[in-house]
Each structure stands twice: as C-alpha cells, then as structure tokens.
Amino acid sequence: MTFSIVAVDVKSKEIGFAIASCTWDAGMVGTAKAERGALCSQAQGYFPFHSVLYEKLEEGLNLEQIFEEFKKIDEDIENRQVGMVSFSGEVFAFTGSRNDDYAGHIIGDSYACQGNILTGPEVLEHMSKAFESTNGMLAERLYAALQAGDDVGGDIRGKMSARVLVKKKKGSDLEDTFIDLRVEDHKEPVKEIGRLLEVRRKILKAYLSMQKVIESEGEDKIDALKEMEKFLSDKVDRTVIDYHSFLADTFLKLGMEEKAIKAYQNVLTIGPKMIRVIRKQTSSGEIPNSVFERIVD
Template identity: 40%
Template sequence: MILCATFSIVAFDPARQEWGVAVASKFLAAGAVVPWARAGAGAVATQSYANTRFGPEGLDRMAKGLSAEETLAHLLAADPEREKRQVGLVDRAGRAAAFTGAECLPWAGHRIGEGFCCQGNLLVDARTLEAMAETFVKTTGELADRLVAALLAGDRAGGDRRGRQSAAILVVREGGGYGGFNDRYMDLRVDDDPDPVAKLKDLVELHHLYFGTPRPEDQIPIDAALAREIQRLLRHVGLYTGEITGVYDEATRRALETLFGIENLEERWQPGDAIDRVAWEFLRRRFPLPEGDA
C-alpha cells in the first residue's frame, strides 16, 4: 500500500451548480488518485493510504440523495483500515463532511466550513489548512479560482512537509465539459514539477483564456494605432506580408483570424472591427515584437 500524503479542498458553488476538488502532494500524479466529482452528486477527496473506492462509491450514494455525513459513515464502516484513511466530501446540497483516521501521519487534520472542507496529512503544521480555509472564504470569482487560490495559500503556508511534486484540480457541472457532452468543466493536472501548485494556477488561467466566454466590455475597437501593431505582429509571425498602413483591411483581418486559429483562440474570435482584450494581451506576450518594431 502506497502512502498518498497530501492536502486538498473539496467545495460546492451553489450559484453555478459546480462541485470541485483541488489537491497537492509530494506524490507522483496525485490527481490520478485523490479527486472525484460528479455533477448533481458531489465531490470526494480520498487520501492517506487512499482508498480509491471511496470516490465512485461516495458519489453513487450522494447521487441517490444521501448526505455527505451519511455517505462518509457508510464508507468508513465498510473499510477495516479506516484509521489510516483521510477523506473529505461535499454532497449535492453543499453539505460537507471529513474524516482523519487516528493512524494518519502527523501533522494531520481537517477543517469544515460552509460548502467546503480542507484536509491534509504529513503537513508541516495546522497553518496549511487554516490558510486554505481562510483564503477560500475570502476569495471571489468562480469555483476553480477559489480552489486554486486556497491550494496555493496552503502550499505557501507549509504544505506537505516532504516537499512538492504534483497538483490537480477537477471541477464539474452539468454540461460543463468540452462541447457540452459531459460534466468535466475543468480537469487539469501537474504530475511532476518542482512548483506544481503555481504551475496549476497558470493552467487554470490558460483554461479561462481558451474556454472562457468573451465579455462585451473586453472588446477593443481597432483604431489606426492598434491596427498598425496588429500588422507588425502578424508580419513578425509570418502571416502578413503587406504594408504597415494602420488600416484594418481584409488582408489584415484574414491573417489575424488565421493566427487566432493557430493559437486555439477560436472561442475569442469576434468578427467586425474589434478584438478581444484577453486574447490580444496573450498574443502580445506570446509573440513579443523585436526591439525597434513595437
């Protein structure tokens, strides 16, 4: 049996009807073991000599209407090695429950709040969970942002006392997956990295870039100055061979649309004489103009 010492948070967002788990550990690919979630059912984090049956069995029971507490009691009663386990759950109504077995390696414990719980073992000390809970409560935005902010706060407050290796986030909502065909809105993993939680935060931001909905207030009118910068950038990447005129003409528009497609930014492409600010700022960072060509 392999020890999966780690710290995690499970939570529910009633406004968006999302359930999620974020986890970090000095353990290869903790995201393949710890996080489980299903839209309309709940979320589970199973760790510390993790019993991975807790994930699907817990979700099945909560999908049938059992509370997190009732589900937890059933899972533990059926496990003769429950004192080695640590588990956190949030049910479909946002009720949270957690368990830290007496044989979990210190420091080990959990914190339960409204709509979430944090749990960890083999931590530096209790400050990891305290930082996670405090940060989750005070952070605004969608569930994924709150989860990764809490995870980063816990990591910086101490985290796994053995060090860092992997991190992951799983967020589900009905129809939230790619194309609306499943519930996996966000499923990101950093399996082996010296600073995995920071890397995970970067991946969450990229997810927002590629799959987020462009906001009307982020549409920038393309005036002459911006058109010139766009033409310079397009020429720099080899997609535009015309003159730098400052006119957003058809050749410039076609070249820019091509670049959006190459960079998987189709969801942010807007026809007309405006450009999505989020996508444009990304492209400027991705393709910095040579000095003297700004």
C-alpha cells in the first residue's frame, strides 16, 4: 500500500524517513529519533514496533535482534513490511510473505527502501539509485528517492499523502525535529513535498543571511546586508516578508535611507496591511516622517 525509505547520514548526524501512499496520513507509520534510529512499519503498519525499537536499541540489541523481538509481539508478522536504520548506520528490512505484489525491499549503505502494492520492482530500484546519486541534506536525498519511485509508478492504487521527517539533535524543537513536511489529500503529494522543501530552503537561506548581518560589524555588516538584499531582490513574497522588514529596519539604522525605503516598499508590496506597523514605527520615531512620506509616495 506504500513505498518508503529510511536512512541515516552519520556525518551530518541526521536520521529519518520519507513515505508516500494512496492512504490518508501515510506518515504516521514511520518514526525517527535523533541519534537513535528510524523505522517505517507498513503494509498494515504495527505501531507497537515503534517503542520496542527504541527500548531495544537502548539495551544494545542490533536491528536483526530487534526484529526477533517484533516477531514475539506480532502474530501477523508475515503481513508486515519493515525498514529500519540505527544511528550507527546499521540497516534492516523485511517483507512478509503475505504482502500483495509487487512487494519488496532494497538495502543499501545506511538506507533501506521498501514498498508493497507497487507497479513493479522498478519503483524501489529508482528510489535506491536516486538516493545514492543525490547530494545535499538528508531530507533532499529522501525526497529525491521518493520522487523517483513516484515517477515510475509508485503505489498502483494512486496517490494521497506523503511525508518527509528528519531528526537531528537541537533540530528546532524539544523533539529534535529538523524537518517534518506532511501532505494530505493531494493529487501530487510527493511533488508538493518537493515544493515545500524549496520554500524551506529559501527561508533557511534568508535566515542564515540575517544571522550573518546580526553577527557582523563595521564594513562586514554592510557587506552582509548587501548580500542579503541581493538574495531577496527577486523574492518579494509572503514567505520572506519578515526578512524584508529586517532589511529595511537595518538599512535605516545604518543611515542608508534609499535602500531602506526600497525595502519598506517591498514589505508593503507583499503585505499592504503592514502599513499599520510602519505607521506605528513612524509615530514612535523609529522611522523619520520624511522617510515615511517617501515610502508611501
């Protein structure tokens, strides 16, 4: 019913999975924990496997031994399909004998692809090749694999949902989530994941550009600000409106009024109602009246 990939990048310390299916919330059958492991349990996914994986990893069992523990708690193991990786790079996959054709798995260096009710073995073969030949963050490599499988047929029943989850210590929240993208009830869920990754990439670049400005001083600060301005010049859209605001405020504080005015105008192009915020900044004296008049001219 599903095709997925679990993987770890030991060098970047990222671990996670990508999955797509014709069912709602396909991603719920996957799990990952930073510096621990990742698992996809599909074809009638069995959720108790999730907690057992982490408990047994903590006890020092390897993945093959952990699968033996799965068999002890699941009398329907031959209905299941499992792909697992540990943070050390160990990989394990299993396709039960009662899975519907085409079903199978491929194990590679620090990853495993698995799927059932697929158009054929080419789905997994293309996933494997795409993962191995793609550079970049783990999320981008997972997505490339998922898209490659989707492009050659994927799930024979159609498309509905997809998810990419990557965990990394100090990722972005208390659960070490680095990236978690989900798409539900979409005609092209995998392609939509790709679009969201592009948006995230743009926002991340804007954020890193802003941090460089904040951390720089003197001429280096001005150079970083101009670099950020160049990056944002063709990105006047809602995803980066806060970064245009930061650009405007910083230019103004540095006495670069012309550039500040242009940046404030970009903010208003994206969100006309931001005039309220700019008026407030003017009332408080943060923006001179003469500059405000030129912004709205």
